[in-house]
Each structure stands twice: as structure tokens, then as C-alpha cells.
Amino acid sequence: MDTPRTKVTAIAGDGIGPEVMRATQRILEAGGARIEWENAIAGGEAFRKGIATGCPQETLDSIASTGLALKSPLETPVGFGEKSANVTLRKFFELYGNIRPVRELPGIRTPFSGRHIDMVIVRENVEDLYAGIEYEQTAGVAECLKLMSDPGCERILRLAYALARAEGRSKLACSTKANIMKMSEGTMKRVFERISGDYPGITPSHVIIDNCAHQLVIAPEQFDVVVTSNMNGDIISDLAAGLVGGLGIAPSSNLGDQAAMFEAVHGSAPQIAGKGLANPTALLLAAVMLLRHIGDFAAAGRIEQAVFVTLEEGRNLTGDIAAPGAGTGTDAYTDQVIANLGRISSMPSRDYQPVVMPHWADEVWHQAPAARELVGVDLFLESGEAPEALAASLQQSLSGSAFTLKMLSNRGTQVWPPAGGHSFLIDHFQARLLLPAPTPGDADGEIAELLGRLAGSHRWMHLEKLQRFDGRDAYAKAQGEG
Amino acid sequence: MDTPRTKVTAIAGDGIGPEVMRATQRILEAGGARIEWENAIAGGEAFRKGIATGCPQETLDSIASTGLALKSPLETPVGFGEKSANVTLRKFFELYGNIRPVRELPGIRTPFSGRHIDMVIVRENVEDLYAGIEYEQTAGVAECLKLMSDPGCERILRLAYALARAEGRSKLACSTKANIMKMSEGTMKRVFERISGDYPGITPSHVIIDNCAHQLVIAPEQFDVVVTSNMNGDIISDLAAGLVGGLGIAPSSNLGDQAAMFEAVHGSAPQIAGKGLANPTALLLAAVMLLRHIGDFAAAGRIEQAVFVTLEEGRNLTGDIAAPGAGTGTDAYTDQVIANLGRISSMPSRDYQPVVMPHWADEVWHQAPAARELVGVDLFLESGEAPEALAASLQQSLSGSAFTLKMLSNRGTQVWPPAGGHSFLIDHFQARLLLPAPTPGDADGEIAELLGRLAGSHRWMHLEKLQRFDGRDAYAKAQGEG
Numbered sequence: 028m029d030t031p032r033t034k035v036t037a038i039a040g041d042g043i044g045p046e047v048m049r050a051t052q053r054i055l056e057a058g059g060a061r062i063e064w065e066n067a068i069a070g071g072e073a074f075r076k077g078i079a080t081g082c083p084q085e086t087l088d089s090i091a092s093t094g095l096a097l098k099s100p101l102e103t104p105v106g107f108g109e110k111s112a113n114v115t116l117r118k119f120f121e122l123y124g125n126i127r128p129v130r131e132l133p134g135i136r137t138p139f140s141g142r143h144i145d146m147v148i149v150r151e152n153v154e155d156l157y158a159g160i161e162y163e164q165t166a167g168v169a170e171c172l173k174l175m176s177d178p179g180c181e182r183i184l185r186l187a188y189a190l191a192r193a194e195g196r197s198k199l200a201c202s203t204k205a206n207i208m209k210m211s212e213g214t215m216k217r218v219f220e221r222i223s224g225d226y227p228g229i230t231p232s233h234v235i236i237d238n239c240a241h242q243l244v245i246a247p248e249q250f251d252v253v254v255t256s257n258m259n260g261d262i263i264s265d266l267a268a269g270l271v272g273g274l275g276i277a278p279s280s281n282l283g284d285q286a287a288m289f290e291a292v293h294g295s296a297p298q299i300a301g302k303g304l305a306n307p308t309a310l311l312l313a314a315v316m317l318l319r320h321i322g323d324f325a326a327a328g329r330i331e332q333a334v335f336v337t338l339e340e341g342r343n344l345t346g347d348i349a350a351p352g353a354g355t356g357t358d359a360y361t362d363q364v365i366a367n368l369g370r371i372s373s374m375p376s377r378d379y380q381p382v383v384m385p386h387w388a389d390e391v392w393h394q395a396p397a398a399r400e401l402v403g404v405d406l407f408l409e410s411g412e413a414p415e416a417l418a419a420s421l422q423q424s425l426s427g428s429a430f431t432l433k434m435l436s437n438r439g440t441q442v443w444p445p446a447g448g449h450s451f452l453i454d455h456f457q458a459r460l461l462l463p464a465p466t467p468g469d470a471d472g473e474i475a476e477l478l479g480r481l482a483g484s485h486r487w488m489h490l491e492k493l494q495r496f497d498g499r500d501a502y503a504k505a506q507g508e509g
Numbered sequence: 510m511d512t513p514r515t516k517v518t519a520i521a522g523d524g525i526g527p528e529v530m531r532a533t534q535r536i537l538e539a540g541g542a543r544i545e546w547e548n549a550i551a552g553g554e555a556f557r558k559g560i561a562t563g564c565p566q567e568t569l570d571s572i573a574s575t576g577l578a579l580k581s582p583l584e585t586p587v588g589f590g591e592k593s594a595n596v597t598l599r600k601f602f603e604l605y606g607n608i609r610p611v612r613e614l615p616g617i618r619t620p621f622s623g624r625h626i627d628m629v630i631v632r633e634n635v636e637d638l639y640a641g642i643e644y645e646q647t648a649g650v651a652e653c654l655k656l657m658s659d660p661g662c663e664r665i666l667r668l669a670y671a672l673a674r675a676e677g678r679s680k681l682a683c684s685t686k687a688n689i690m691k692m693s694e695g696t697m698k699r700v701f702e703r704i705s706g707d708y709p710g711i712t713p714s715h716v717i718i719d720n721c722a723h724q725l726v727i728a729p730e731q732f733d734v735v736v737t738s739n740m741n742g743d744i745i746s747d748l749a750a751g752l753v754g755g756l757g758i759a760p761s762s763n764l765g766d767q768a769a770m771f772e773a774v775h776g777s778a779p780q781i782a783g784k785g786l787a788n789p790t791a792l793l794l795a796a797v798m799l800l801r802h803i804g805d806f807a808a809a810g811r812i813e814q815a816v817f818v819t820l821e822e823g824r825n826l827t828g829d830i831a832a833p834g835a836g837t838g839t840d841a842y843t844d845q846v847i848a849n850l851g852r853i854s855s856m857p858s859r860d861y862q863p864v865v866m867p868h869w870a871d872e873v874w875h876q877a878p879a880a881r882e883l884v885g886v887d888l889f890l891e892s893g894e895a896p897e898a899l900a901a902s903l904q905q906s907l908s909g910s911a912f913t914l915k916m917l918s919n920r921g922t923q924v925w926p927p928a929g930g931h932s933f934l935i936d937h938f939q940a941r942l943l944l945p946a947p948t949p950g951d952a953d954g955e956i957a958e959l960l961g962r963l964a965g966s967h968r969w970m971h972l973e974k975l976q977r978f979d980g981r982d983a984y985a986k987a988q989g990e991g
Contacts, residue, residue, distance in 0.1 A: 080989075087929065110988060118922045118988045119930035138620030156655060158921030160939065161692040162973055163983035166878040167659035169692035173638060174920055176935045177649035204740070210643040210651035237747040244726065244751030258686070262744050265719040269726030285931045393893030393936035396648040411875030438656055439640030440600045447569065448601035449767045453658045454875035457642065471964030475957045482953030490972040491644055501645035506592060506600045507562075 032063035036096040041071040042295025043305035044099030050307035050361040058330040070101030081112025096288040100295035122281035125150040127264040133339035135272040146250040150260025151183040168455040180218040185385035187254035193382040198251035202239040278313035289313040306345035335372030396496035403461035407489035414443040429473040430460035436505040446507035514545035518578040523553040524777025525787035526581030532789035532843040540812040552583030563594025578770040582777035604763035607632040609746040616820035617754040628732040631669040632742025650937040662700040667867035669736035675864040680733035684721040760795035771795040785838040788827040817854030878978035885943035889971035896925035911955035912942040918987040928989035
């Protein structure tokens, strides 16, 4: 009696996508994986049909129903859409965990060959600068909000720990820029310190992100699992892929509470599309990750070993990884991998267990502080005036209001009262306005009155409350602020 | 008759700082550099004297007067100060250009040896996330403002072009994340495209930052000059240093309109301080950059060649770069470099010309659009309610106001009206409130009225105006927003 098949949504994608998808599906079938494919479209084909997100509803419905997707590279054709179909899929299914295995492969020569690089980069995938909240605040000064949340960090950190456990790994390095961004990047470091005690047997460490990038080049073999925030992870995951042969053979998964999507990291390579030259290894290794995700460790190991044997022996490799002049095509490589099914390479597959995903309640995360106070507001102003003149006119407008001007900063450096030093100034000032004393209330009436009295005299574009939570200042001081 | 000496402020710094400074000063003197040192303190010694910035006024005055500093590593002792003395110095003198040469050195073996890596990373040094403007907006959700300005980008880009010219380099790659952060990182890309025509003979290219990190590992020899924003540059400059031997031998300069500071990239290495073991190469190569900055190309070349000869021959190297067991001390290495003055290595010094720094008027940069409109506001709310309930209560409060609720987003993804999909929600919502039509005015009265009517019913912490400049939207759409 056959094992029942698991339904997986297959997105053949653009460029070389259909070719590498066909090759992968052939190898999975030959390797004994019990998959039933639901074909769906996304990317170029969808954009050209007029679907602004690049993802038809039927595709979203299919993934919602299967909970699993294998996805080839997608294009965002020039002139279509503000957001890519890839981002749409990640956001729609809240795929918060991007998993990027980085392992030295047999037969793939790099400057680091022989050092046994074998790590996983875990990248937070939905918050941070990628929330995409941007404003052009003056005509020439743009702002992007970097948002990092306690639960957003906890989810990715617990996923990284769960993954380390499932793969039998003993070290987890959390990499942040908490030394400079003490609140935002600091959130990830603080949550890491808070929860690490829950995972005995896995040694935690913290490494500043620039040092992490440096260490990845100097001594990459020291890393086991690295977890980091979205923008940092974007950079170091591609860096790390380069250490073991590049994006062309790098698989990834994107994990969420309700779906998981597996994909190659490389692009759609339109210049070789349809020529039968594409290397399907990255998508195939992503499919191996999928098999482990659904618990089919036997098929996963069999296929992975067949790939390793093929790379090790170097017969019938595609042109991108073959010896010069010895490259063959997608079909020959696929046939070779299938022929090698059942063989064992010199590099063992790791011993994998199922990943136990952290569980989160399906409700709005909210944590009210026990005590709140309002200290004042930061008002961001557009002005071409020098700081002294701007301060004087602001003070005049504030006369009789609830607020007094504490300082002006320009791109984070205090420029009034003058702190000395040279600052090249732009037309974007932060005015820190304080109430006479911290108040337990919201002071919304006072703020409304403030805005009313500034109308016509000062042009502002952004207002932030200066809060205190449980007695701690919930805002940073400017450079030079006393 | 002696050439007059150039005054340079020398900050001996912490840990191994005084040792590497003495070694560097001895070699410069022996190499014929005509420098008069003004000794000044900063870092640990200053913090312990109670100077909260880590920089005494006399030190700032000395640099302001000489316009030149050579600086050893500084410490921020635990428990002292919110900001490091390094950051204070960079901000005080507006040292907006961080220059990081990355060149394969003779005798320093790395996985990339023989590939002739020879590039310069130019990092913007004062704006971006390093403005340090942060808020904890709810008790668990932190925001850092990423600010990028047209003139801030133009300054660093023109400096990178000037540097490329001065060093006879033919390619400049600008690296951004403009594909995701179209406004902030996009500013740098747009300015790059606008000004590149002013520099015939230098080939411009744009590379996405994650691909840049990947290419730096895959094919670093392709790069000549790379210019990028502050956070990106922090990461890739340390990555690139790792390609040629690490931070221990990496020099840097920090350039501004009124001062230039030269330093080693490495830290103060307290564990070996005072033992005579420190390697002064990084600070010495920074001093060579200083000599070129002041036009003493002869002494710079002489000293650089003596360093290259010493590394090439491998005699009397410090323990960090010597063959195992063959390491010597700071003094022996210093004597060896001095003994090699006048000799020529197998690796020629590049031909340098003076860097012609871009000139900027000393006034507030301001560029008013020809036409302005206000579309509405984004109000950021703290709420534990589900989106439907929050939208309903907001709509009730807005009834009769100038504004209507267009959408709610949570970390950048639209959650009301529901766009389908799964979103893990946090207590931090963006409410997009629109006026009936874009208005040429500021609508400050309407906004004040809005805040008054929300007082007591909705807790908000952040307000942004939705502006239009010259007919273009000056704000990004949320993921899923129509």
C-alpha cells in the first residue's frame, strides 16, 4: 500500500524556473518522495495578466490549503507593481523565518574548501526596515522606519533555537548592532539574553554584526547557527552563501505559523532560460529541506546523498559548476542524480529531527507598562533657517504653551543650544519640546493646542511623543544632548 | 633649511594605543615625515576624569586648530557615557567620509592571496541609522529613524569620485538597497545617477548591497572603489578587511570639511596592552594615509614600501602575523621597518594625487518644492484590539472630522480592510487618515482638531504628514494597500 502523498503547491516561476522545477520534480519522484503537486502561477505571468501583486488569488488559496510551497525564481517585470511577488508571498503568509543553510559541498571548490563550513543563517523576515514604511519628509530628506518588536524578536530567536535542536547543533550566535541602536537592535539582544536559558545544551553568544561579517570571512568554520535581524540577515546570508560556492546552489526556506515556502536563492537567469542549461541544484536542495520539514527524512537523505555523489564525482555537471569545457545540460545532470540515488557520498548527511516551531496565540500581542508618563514631544520641522534663528522663532511661538524648547538636533546631532563643532545642516530639524514635568496623562489637549499655535509659523512633518515606561525613558538622547 | 613641520593632534588612546602610537611616530620621524605632534587625550582616560563625551575640550580645540588627528584605539569603559568618544569625534567634526583601503599585502596569507585585491570602501559616516534617533513606541516595539538626505548622499558620492580620481582608479560602484527602500536608500542611487556624468573616465555601476556582499566573497578583485551608506558600509568594510588579513592591519581615514582623522580599525586589545607585543601596522598605514592627505607623497611612499618589504621578507614580524613561533615584539618590528626605509618591495605603491574635496556652502541646505499638497496623516497607535474593532472605534471617533480612515497596517502590512493572509499582530498600528482631497495647505488646524477628538479614546505615539511634492506622493504604500 502506498504512503499517502503530501500536497505541495508548485510555482514554476520565470526564466529558468520551469526547467529547474521539472528537474526537481523528476528527482523527487525517482527518490521516492510522496508528493502531489498543485501547480500555481506567480511573478511575471501574473503581473502580465494585470495582477498587481504578482500573486493570483488561486495561488494564495492553494498555499493556504496545502501549507507548503516549492517556488522557482520570480520576476517583477519592469513597469509592473510596486512590490515583488516574493515579498507579497512572504508577507501574506507571515513567513517570519528565513532559513539559509551554508555547507561546504563536495566537488565545489572555493577559497574556503576543506574548512568544513557547516552553518545555518536564520534571518528575521518580516519586520525591521522591510516593513517598508517610508516618507520623503522634506524635498530631499527621506526617512524609513526601522521597527523591531519584542515578540518579533522572540519568535525568530525561538525558531533559531528550535532549528539548532532539530539539527543537533550546539551553538547559537545572535548578531545585532545593539551597541549603536540600543533600543531597536537592542531589543533582539535583550530578548536573546532573556530566553537563552530555556535551551540548555546550546551555547549562546552575541556578536556585533560588523564583526560577524568580518569573522565570516576570517574564520567561518566557527559558526553553527547565526540568527539576526532582517537587513543584517539579508547581507550576511548572501555573504555566507558566497563562502561555499555562491547563490547558484543555495537553498532556503521561509517558515511561518501557517505555511512554509521553499525556494532557490538565485534569480530567474533569463539569459539562459529555455536552453536546457540551468543548474537545478539550489531548488533541489530546497526541496530536500521541504522533505525534512514534512518528516520524510528517508527520501531527503537519499536525494541529498545522490546530489553529493554527483558533485563529488563531477560527471554530467551543468556548466556553472563543471570543469571548464565539461559542462552539460539540465537533463543530463538530472539523469545523473537519479542514477546516483541509493549511493552514499564521502560527506554524510546530518542527523535531522523535526523542527518544533514555537507556538504563538492568534491574538494581538500587547504588553502595557505598569506606569506611563509623557515627558514631551519631538517635533520634526522643515526649515532653511540657522539653528539660532529657528530656536528663537520657535521659542516665540511656544510662549504661553505647555512646552519649552530643550534642544534642536540635525540628523541626530544637537545644534542648539550650540554644543560646538561643525555640522553640515540640512532642512530637517528635530525640536525636543518638554512639558514642565513628566505627566501621567497623554497631554493630547496640550499637543493639539501646540499644533494649533504653530500653524502658519512653522512647517512640521512628523511628531513623536516622548514617553516614559515604568520609569525608563522611551527615547534616545541626541549626540551632544546633556 | 628644514621643511616646516605640519601640526597633527596625536591621541595615544587606550590599551595598546600608546605603544602603537610611539612605534608609528618613530617610523614617521625616521622616514622623513615633517610632523609636529600635539598630544591630546580621549577615551578611557577622559571618561575616568568625568568627561561624559570621552573628549576633553582641549582635545577638540587641538583638532579644530590642526585640522588633522592621528588616533589610536579608544575605549568606552563599562558604565561610562551613552556615546563613544569615537562617535563624538566623528560627529563633532562632521567627518562624513570614512575611507577604508583594502589591498592585498605582501606576506599576509589569506584564502584570497594572489588575486590582487586592491579596492577602497567609502562609507557615509554621519547620517542613516547612525543619527541615533530612537523611540520605544510601545512597551516592546522600538523604532529607529533611518534618515538619508540628498546633500548627505551627494557629499559622500562626490568624495568617492574625488578619491577615485586622486588614486587613478577607473570604476566606482555605488551599493544600496534601493530596490526595497525606494525613498531612503533610493536617494543615494538617484543622486549617483544624477552626478556620475560629471566624472568622465570613471565607470559608474550600481550594485544591490546583498549582492555586493556576495560578490566581495566570490570575486573581490572586480571592485575598485565602492561607495555606500552608513550601516551597509559598516558591515561590508569589515567584511572586506577580512579578505586581506583582518582588522589588525586595516587603516582608515575619516574626512570632513574642517578636519581629517586617521586611525586603525582595530580595538584597544587590553589583554596584550603594555607587553610590547602589539602590531603597529594598522596605525602606521593610517599615518601613511595622513601623509598623502597633507601632500607628503615622498615620505608616504618611502614608509609604505618599507612596510611592504618588511612584510614580504617576514623578519621581525609581531606574533599576530609572523609564522607560528616566530613572532617578535613591537620594538623589533619597528626597528625592522626603519631599517628597511629606502628599500623597494615587489608591490609598487600606487600613484597618488591630492584628493580634491567637494566644496559645500556653510549654510543650511534647503530645497523647497515648487508645489506642495497635504494628502492626510499617518497616525501610529498603540492598541491590543483586533483590526476590525480598532477600525470601527476609529471611524466612530473620526465621524465629523476632516479625515477618513483609509487603512490600518501592522509592521507595514495592511490588515484593514482585510487583504487576506495571516499576520501576527503587535500592539503598533499605522492608521492612514485621508483628507477629502489633497490640499495645498498644511491642514494644521484640522490635524489639531483630530488630535483633540482622539484624546481619551485612542492612544497614539507618532504622527506623520502625508505630503505630495511637485505632484509625487512623498510616502510609501503599505504592503497590500490598493
